[in-house]
Amino acid sequence: MRAIIVEKPGGPEALEVAEVGEPSPGPGQVRIRTAAAGVNPVDAATRAGLLADAGLMPPFGSRGPIGIGWDVAGTVDAVGPDVTRFAPGDPVVGLRDRLDVPLGAYADAIVLDASAVGRAPRSASPAEAATLPLNGLTASQALDLLDLPSGGTLLVTGAAGAVGGFAVQLAVLRGLRVVAAASAADEALVRGLGAEWFVPRGVHLGDAVRALVPGGVDGALDAALLSVAALDAVRGGGAFVAVSGGPAAPVPLRGIAVHNVWIRADGTRLEQLSALVDAGRLTLRVAGTFPLEEAARAHERLEAGGLRGRLVLTLA
Structure with missing residues (x-):
């Protein structure tokens, strides 16, 4: 499957499209087939090595490539042992709040703890839903x-x-x-x-x-x-x-x-936020979309500033 990784910190050009093995969910985890992934400033900071420099994640090269992306919207396609809250086919949103992992949300699929996942807003497109978690x-x-x-x-x-x-x-x-x-x-x-x-x-x-x-x-x-x-x-x-x-x-x-405020994943709160979206009480704003392969262009646009809402990577 496709994933965006970074092997050496740098500018948007450091984002690479790689073919990687598909992850499998372990106990208490779900695998999400990604439909959309939010593009956030923390992604650019990770890519540029700023989080590693600040001691918030290991140095680049110490454990192989770094995955990028926190926000995901998609569909559960596999569940690990002990997961009863979700089943394959459920539309969900999730947050990857762990930094030292080889795959992020910029990928065809991602494995998250079930506690980091909530049901997606029924009234929102995947691109809109991907702006919600982080x-x-x-x-x-x-x-x-x-x-x-x-x-x-x-x-x-x-x-x-x-x-x-x-x-x-x-x-x-x-x-x-x-x-x-x-x-x-x-x-x-x-x-x-x-x-x-x-x-x-x-x-x-x-x-x-x-x-x-x-x-x-x-x-x-x-x-x-x-x-x-x-x-x-x-x-x-x-x-x-x-x-x-x-x-x-x-x-x-x-x-x-x-x-x-140090963000933490919270699937229960995510579902509450999704319910507010469906009730028309919380607005989702997409500033623009890019296909996964154009993640570097999305980062260039992010760093140009002036956005209202979030950029989103879309995956077929």
């Missing part, structure tokens, strides 16, 4: 960390992006009042997702937010990695979640509880 779970788990009560106020930076857009919608469903920060051109988009207030890029974020919410918001979900600029908008004793670690997570000034 970004939807990241937004949902970030809101869990913030733990704000209904009626609380939340700043979402990067609100027009893939994680930010899900965060706005899921926050509103939790009863939160959202201040969305994004490019001025995206105001209509994020208000349509449910944001009550809007702050355009290019202004002093803390001052602008406090003009809307005196004293500052109860929490911030920093999908744009603005760090201290977003922290300044939070009231003393509030909560802050950075979507990635390192410098994106600021010092917890003024008694603010600061967290990083």
